[in-house]
Each structure stands twice: as C-alpha cells, then as structure tokens.
Amino acid sequence: MKEQPSSLNKKQTAAGNSVLNQNCGQLYIVATPIGNLQDISQRAITTLKNVDVIAAEDTRHSGRLLKQLDINTHCIALHEHNERQFAENVILKMMKGNNIALISDAGTPLVSDPGYHLVKLAHQNNIKVIPIPGPSALIAALSAAGLATDRFCFEGFVPAKHGQRKSFYAQRTKEVRTMVFYETPHRIVDSLTDLCAEFGDECRVVMARELTKTFETIRNDSAKNLLNWVIADNNQQKGEIVLVVQGYQAISQELLSEQSEHVIRTLLKELSLKQAVQLAVEITGEKKKKLYHFALSLKEEVSKGSESIDII
C-alpha cells in the first residue's frame, strides 16, 4: 500500500512529540467472531461497551453482532473506500479524548480488512493503539491444517483473474514456508486447477471452509484430490475458504537417488514433463511427488539458462 503524507501527521511531527499523548483517547483494534458468536472474548465485549465510538467496516453488518451482544455504542463507518479520508476524522475525535474501537465484518481488523491507514496515523499522532486479540481465519486454518507452522507466510486473497492467479502461484512454488491464502467459493475450482498446474498435482494442500460454523470442513490432501473432491461436491464451492499450501522445502527435503536423477534427466530430453515423470515412476519406483518436484526444478534451471537439456 502506498503511503501518503497526512496533514495531521505534519502538525504532530513539527512539534517533535514522540511520547504518547496522554490527553488523547485510545484506539482499540478489536477482533470479532468469524462465524461462531461464542468466540468473542470477554475483553472484546467490555471494550466495545465502554468506548465512545465503534468504527465498523459495515455498520449494518456489525449492527447485528452488536445487537446480539447487547452493545449500544454509537457506530460510524470506516470501510476500504473511505478509510484515508475518515481516518483523519477519527484521529481528531481521539484527540478530543474519545476512545475508539475498530472492528471489521469478521475476524481481526487489518487482516485483509481495512484499518491500516488509521493505525498508521494513530502512531504518527502518538495515540495509543491497543489490540484486543481474537479470531482470525488465517490462524484458525493454520492451527488445524496439519502442515508445518514453525514458519509461514500469509498472502491474502489469491488474484481473481486467471493469468494473474497463475503467475501469482508460479512465483511461490519455491516458497519454503507454509503459505496461507484467502479464496472465494466461486473461484475455488479455477484456483485449485491453477494450483495443481503450478505446484504439481501431488502438492499437499489444506482447504479450510466455513471455519467455526455449522458446515465447517477441513481437508488435508493432495492438490489434485482436493480439486476432484470440490468438483464432485457442489457444497464445497460454497461459504468462506482458506487454502493452506505446503512449503517447498518440506517436499524437496526428500532427495532422489543419483540413479533416479539420471533417469528423469534422460527422459526429460525426449518427453514432456508429465510423460517423463510418469515413466520415471515406473522405472525407478520413486514417489511421483519427488520426481515431479525434481523435474520441475530442472525445468526452472533450464529456463534460467543454467542447464542444457531440452524440455518439451
């Protein structure tokens, strides 16, 4: 996101004030449920009841949640399209001593949701920012995925258009960390198709759908099996979806024998990647996944000009 100078910021930095402004209100970043109302924390409820104003992504949507929780605090809209403009107004309110809570439609604000400009501006104006942690689809999916969690990266929404999505996935095939993506139900078949093409059919993927809700589904399988399952069952093309994809290193740690490497190299001189891998599985008895990833890495070396074999 591009950073833009703010008039509020200029006034404050001119004063050279780097300590928190004690006369100002505070900004609370409050996580709300991603499906199950019971996931709201006691601290979130208390905060939302006690602040002067709640800045919500969609006041009508959040109004339903607040009503259920018996919270009557005044709400104002702070969504993606008005964030820069309204952030300054919110800061002015806090400068007058008002405490403000930011919430999004669901989960943790700023995680693929508005709030970045407001939080940045609050820091620039020495206003205290207090997180009230709680649900996020990203962490919920990761915690239940059964893939490595020691290192991971969150990549937000997968691009909507086919070409962009393919290159987005292609750029990440060598990512060693577990990857977490947000995806929409109407694009899930196309997205898994592109994922298979770029990461390979055997890549391990977890689809976490409708987390914390009645039809919660979490499936850990190969990309190809997941794709077939989603195509066969229309229900899997509904609701909210997180994709968690195994990182490259975890796969490439399984090394091929020298002989198997020789076989696949030789076959790749005459055959397409798919044919070479299929035949190599029969000849060597190695796992398709290992051969596929080795063949893919050879192909990439060739395209960078460091290998001299011909690949169709």
Ligand code: SAM
């Ligand atoms: N701020 C939210 C968070 O902390 O997770 C994310 C907001 S983003 C606009 C919405 C996306 O998050 C959905 O399209 C979906 O990919 C994911 N998501 C949200 N709730 C979910 C749920 N209950 N189950 C699965 N994915 C969910």
